[in-house]
Amino acid sequence: MNRILTASEQLMWLSYNNSPENVTLSATINGSFTIELLTEALAWLQLRHSRLRVKIVINNQNQPQFSLENVPPIPLRVIERQGEEHWCWEMIEELRQPLSWNKEPLLRVLLLHSPDISNLIITFHHCIGDGLSGAYLIRDILQFIGEPDSPRELLPDLPPVDEIIPNATKNWVEEDLDSSIELKSILTTTYRNNQGVNTLETFPIRLFRWTLSPWETTKLIARCREEKTSVHGALCAAFFLAIAAEIKSHNEIILKCLTPINIRNYLTIDVGKNLGEYITRQVTAHRLNQKTDFWDLAREVKYKLNQLVADGKIFDDVLKARALLSSNSNKGEETLDARDLGGIDIVITNLGNLNIKQEFGNLQLQEFYFMATGAKSLPLLISVATLQDKMCFLCRYQESLVPDANAYNIKNTAMEQLLTALVEVG
Numbered sequence: 001m002n003r004i005l006t007a008s009e010q011l012m013w014l015s016y017n018n019s020p021e022n023v024t025l026s027a028t029i030n031g032s033f034t035i036e037l038l039t040e041a042l043a044w045l046q047l048r049h050s051r052l053r054v055k056i057v058i059n060n061q062n063q064p065q066f067s068l069e070n071v072p073p074i075p076l077r078v079i080e081r082q083g084e085e086h087w088c089w090e091m092i093e094e095l096r097q098p099l100s101w102n103k104e105p106l107l108r109v110l111l112l113h114s115p116d117i118s119n120l121i122i123t124f125h126h127c128i129g130d131g132l133s134g135a136y137l138i139r140d141i142l143q144f145i146g147e148p149d150s151p152r153e154l155l156p157d158l159p160p161v162d163e164i165i166p167n168a169t170k171n172w173v174e175e176d177l178d179s180s181i182e183l184k185s186i187l188t189t190t191y192r193n194n195q196g197v198n199t200l201e202t203f204p205i206r207l208f209r210w211t212l213s214p215w216e217t218t219k220l221i222a223r224c225r226e227e228k229t230s231v232h233g234a235l236c237a238a239f240f241l242a243i244a245a246e247i248k249s250h251n252e253i254i255l256k257c258l259t260p261i262n263i264r265n266y267l268t269i270d271v272g273k274n275l276g277e278y279i280t281r282q283v284t285a286h287r288l289n290q291k292t293d294f295w296d297l298a299r300e301v302k303y304k305l306n307q308l309v310a311d312g313k314i315f316d317d318v319l320k321a322r323a324l325l326s327s328n329s330n331k332g333e334e335t336l337d338a339r340d341l342g343g344i345d346i347v348i349t350n351l352g353n354l355n356i357k358q359e360f361g362n363l364q365l366q367e368f369y370f371m372a373t374g375a376k377s378l379p380l381l382i383s384v385a386t387l388q389d390k391m392c393f394l395c396r397y398q399e400s401l402v403p404d405a406n407a408y409n410i411k412n413t414a415m416e417q418l419l420t421a422l423v424e425v426g
Contacts, residue, residue, distance in 0.1 A: 001050050004065045005127070006162040007321040012127035012277070013056060013064050013101075019203065020098045021126040025134040025370040026087045029118050031363040033145050035078055035111070041144040042074045042109060048140060049275040050157040051128040056101045074105050081112040087119035087369075088207050094123040095373045095396075096203060101125060107137075117366075126277060131351050131370045131383070132262060133275045138368070139356045146360030155274050162322075164267045165315045203376055204399050209369055210411070212391040219422050220391075224298070232259070232305075232350045233298035234418065235384060236286075239346055240297060242413035243380075244288045246406055252289045258347045259284065259305060263314055280314040283344065294421045347374065350384040358388050369394045380407070 005013055015021055046052045052074065054066040090110060099106060107124040122137055129137075143150050158164075212220070224231050240255050247253065260279040264271055271278060284304040286297065308314060351370070358365045368387045371394050379401035383394045397407040 001054050001066050001157055002068055004059070004063050005056070006160040007325050008162055008277070008318050009127045009160060010064055011321040011325060012125075016098070016101070016125065016127070019376055020096060020373050022095050022097075022099065022123050022373045023126050023129060023131060023134055023370065024091050024094045024121065024123040024372075025131070025138060025368070026091055027120045027138045027142070027365055028087070028367040029120055029142070029363055030116065030366050031146070031361075032115055033118075033363065035076075035113070037145050038109075038111060038141070039076060041141045042076060044144055044152060045137065045140055046074055046105065048152075048154050049137070050155070051275050052105050052107055054106065055104060056106070058102075071105055072103075075108040076111065077109070078111045078113050081114040081118060086112055087121060088209060090119075090121060091369075091371065092205060092207055094121060095205060095371060097123075099123070099125055126372060128277065129275045130260070130277050130279045131349060131372070131385075132264075132354075133278070134370055135351065135354050135356060135368065135385070136273045137275065138365075142360040142363055142365060146363040148361075155272070158269070158271055158274050158276065161263075161267070161276060161278060162318050164269050164271075165318055166266070166268060205373070205396055206399055206404065206407070207371065207394060207396050208408070208411070209392070209394045210415075211367070211393065214389040216419065216422070217386060217389050217391045220418070223422050227295045227298065229295065229298040230302045231352070232348070233301035234294075234421070235350060235382075236301040236348055237294050237297040238414040238418040238421075239348060239382060239410065240286055240288060241292065241294065241417050242410045243345060244292075245413050246410050250290070252287055254285055254287050255345045256283055256285050256343055257301075258282070258344050260347075260349045261305065261309070261314060266309075266314060280317045282308050282313065284308075294417060344378060345380065347378060347381040348384070349381070351386070353386040353389075356387065367392055371396050380410070 012021060051066075053071055054068055055071050056064050057067045059065050090112065094110065099108060106128050107122060110121040110123070112119040112121070120138065120141065122134060124134065124137075144152075220234065221231055224234050227234075236257055236259075240257070243255060244253060259282050261282055262278065263280050264278045267278070282305060284301065286300060286304075288297070349372070354368065356365065356368075365387065367390070368385050369383070369392050370385060371383050372381070374381045374396060376398075379398055381396040383396070385392050393411075395407060395411055399407075402410075
């Protein structure tokens, strides 16, 4: 995998140089295992996934490229687990701390260890993987440790996503790239403090987590089917209405939401369980007023996202990356925050029901959370993953854009909206 970064990879790498763009996952594991066995698992993981055997170097033409030369083992740090919320504090630092992309593999591992229960935290560069890829990595590690007789299959070195998008995208027309610069989001405008906090330097992100019970999760899935919408549509509706309630505006408002969409099933080859960034980032806008109905809003979210897919917009990320890099190629720009999300009020990223078992020999995967660092301009990011009918939520927010109390109010109101909608008579 000694090759130059493609346009989408290079754009993420440029953005990373402006601020970290990490993907971090935390798995809560019941059962004991040795550090030596985890070290062996990571060595095998590095063999299994080709993108874990590279670092990024600058070649003689001043271009970033993946390099297999002199790449050390995956870094592993082990510290004593300090309780149930310890992983959340460590994840904040993992999200903020850049990877040594020119010296080490593009993934590192932190283990919060105790005799009976541990938190396995993995962090990788967003240019090599997405949240679902991270879930597969966690599965691979637990399978190696807990099921020593399981197959040890090495995965093929697949082409980058830029090379496996359908040919139909060749008719894409480049839009005015300056049109991506939006006004500040409603949340940012409403809650930004005036104390002179420079978020570009401090980047004070915070995290908190919660879950829906198996009963609540099952009920939500069934009700969404009845209402002819998706679980993601319902989650978006709940948070949109919660934001509107927190803003307390008597006028109609427009909220913009970014949804990462899994594109694995739309590529020209089967990428299977390979590590890769196989997502597209789609933005939808929604008008809300005091009469907005929950399920109507949920159906609107589903419709707009389905329409983007039907219109062939899901590969625009790759095509815009090519255009953006081309437009900046002669301007001498060393850093480029191409993932800046000015104008976005919230990102809701939902992995859906993970096709991952919970039992691996004597080990049990109890809970699973994931998060991406996100752009500095982004006030609120919600990640959702469902593990055996238990829905795990993680909220990432910036206290300089959304104060603590408001972030918790939005979460509480969103869950009230969601649970109330489940018991309403259709």
